[in-house]
Amino acid sequence: MSAGSDPGSPAAVLQRPHRTRVQVFVDWVRSRRPANSWPALLGLAGFAAMLVLQQLIEPGTQRLLTAVFMFVALAQAWNLIGGYTGYASFGQVAFFGLGAYTVAVLMNNYHVSFWLAMPVAILAGVLFAVLIGVPLLRLRGHYFAIATLGAAEGLREVVNNLTPITGGGLGITIPTFGDQVPTPYFGKPGFYLAFLVLAAASVAVCALLARSRFGYAMVAVNEDQEAAGAVGINTTLVKVVAFAVSAAIVACAGALYAFQQIEFYPTDVFDASFTVLMVIMVMIGGSGTIAGPLAGAVGLELLSQFLRVNLGAYNQLIFGAIIVVVVVFFPQGVVNYFREALRSREFSVLGNVRRYRL
């Protein structure tokens, strides 16, 4: 066959008849397809499997999985700022509580529909993230952690004391029955779907961000901020945007959680253990990856539910012991451990421990 008849050669392209808009579009889509598309396919398959699974299980089990989906979203959100960007926020629960209270106040005090209140809650989370992110993201390491922890504790106290608006320590209730209901209650199947969509959207957003130019900027800030600035990355912008996207996801989870709970107190939705769980799930799964927080959230939440049901009074003790053991044996996270092990063919767990000990 001669070179001239190769359909991809420049001569052949020039001789080709005029292409329709559809053909151009199809070619463009093909050119945009990532070289490695199996993570996206796997994600879609997982999403579909969860939809099918919902038809097979009873509402009680759906409720359990709903919590798993929420933690998947929260862990992915934390991973953006804590894992990729390297700024370990210990105040992400501030956005959770803010989202929850925005929805509850709007629905209870002003009878606003949930579908309007939720975007407002997300916006509130983003605005608060920008407001505290600009000054606080200048701090590093433990100092950023304590400052964000302080911001979350402070916000809880503000909500606690603004009794005329938030109900203060007496809690707040979203109206779900009567003729003045702003939005009908979703019920267990409805919340299963809502949290599933939230979890899938969080995974997708984080995966797309991580593979984009912005994702490389986040990793660059994490590895060496001065060098990142020197090559022309606006480090402040990258940090604040990562913080704000993370806050948006967390606020959305908080908004849904509020509607699901109907009635709650400031101590419930500003509970620092939400933040701690996000950190643990990301760290144990493997920070700076998409699979890590997913595996960490699913594994730990299912484990914690299992222990709660089967071990009674000992469940927290065993849960703590398991965290200690996993942290000692897989300091870089389970997903990162297996990734390195597969690459280097070095599967010894003791060798892994030896690398990080003093």
Added chain:
Amino acid sequence: MGQFLQAAAYGIVQGGLLALVAVGFSLVWGVMNVINFSHGAFAVTGAYVAWLMSQRFGLDPFLAIPIVAIALFGFGYVIQRGLINLIINAPIFLTLLLTFGLNLVILNGLQLLFTSDDRTIDTSYASQSFALGVVNVPYGRLAACFLAIVITVALALVMTRTRLGHAIGATGMDRGAARLMGIRARHIYAVTFGIAAALAGIAGTMIATVGSFNPTTTPGQLTLDAFVISVLGGLGNMYGALVGGLVLGIAESIGGLLLTGTWVNAIAMAVLIAVLIIRPSGLIGKAQYSGRVEV
């Protein structure tokens, strides 16, 4: 006026007690760059040791202090040597995670052993007080505050005047160089953590004497206080915790007088964030500690 003096006096004695809680936490943070999430759990463990001594043998809590200190030192030494040293080279938040797990284990263990009831160590003098002009000063809290100051000064002397203190300081500044000078870093880290645990245990004993404690809410509050005080006072200076503790104690008691509800807590957090933004090295800490990310 009398009200203000009373609040200030209460703030000072409370601040001394809080400083004793924070000084070990600040030492560990400064030397090893480890945030010990289980610090409050160590304090409550110490409180239970003293409470047991008081229940079984009728031992006065102030006399039980040496026993508490030795028991907690041993506990802390083993935890650092056997667990935390294993991941000291991993990313910094791993140690926080490890101590979080440890915190769950210790607190739930205590809860299973002693239930989650509020406990207090009864003494004949802790609730007594004497009048100083218009101000009432409780004996127990005054003694606890005095003890806190004595211990902080003693710790500062150990750190600046003894070989052990120099070894701890050197390891905190540059572990590699310290090891080349023949310092056994594993042992020194374990001793540092042991000292912090012992100080936490003593603080817990004092808290049990002047107030009450339980294994569910007390430890978290103590760890958070220690965190705030360490940041306020600053790292790298043994008196930082004392200054931070007194500032927090006085601010909380006077704030509680002026403000309704729990607004004082919101103000405390705002002050904390302001300190971090304006002066991350704390009131009297050394600047080198605020910029570092790794040990």
